[in-house]
Amino acid sequence: MGYRETNGKRGFLVHDAATLAYLFYPETLLLRRSHLQVETQGTLTRGQTLIDRRHRAKIKVNTWVAMQVDAQGLFASFVEDLNTLVHHVAKG
Structure with a gap:
């Protein structure tokens, strides 16, 4: 599998891993309440996800956003x- 450039860092995006982390290992994520919108009208930004990252009270929060991950954990x-799964399956 090849790599692709993402924000200047070599690697690849693994969205499913983020979902698994949220479901099974939530202690590895720093979550914040936020107001999220998806741009639908912009010519150059259509489909872009927008969140308000300013440090002020959020009145219309509609989601949790993962801001950091403890990658090693x-x-x-x-x-x-x-x-554990492999050993369990191997025992039959």
Whole structure:
């Protein structure tokens, strides 16, 4: 699998991993309440996700946004769970 450039960092986007983290390892995420909108009218920005990241009270919050991830903790938990699954399946 090839890599693609994302914000100047080599790597690739793994949206499903973020969903797994939220469902099974929420302690690895720093979540914030926010007001999120998707731009639908812009010529150059159509489909862009917009969130208000200013540090002030949010009156119309409509979602939780993951602002940071403990990547090492998430990876360690995920690998540990996969190892447990593999050993369980191997025992039959």
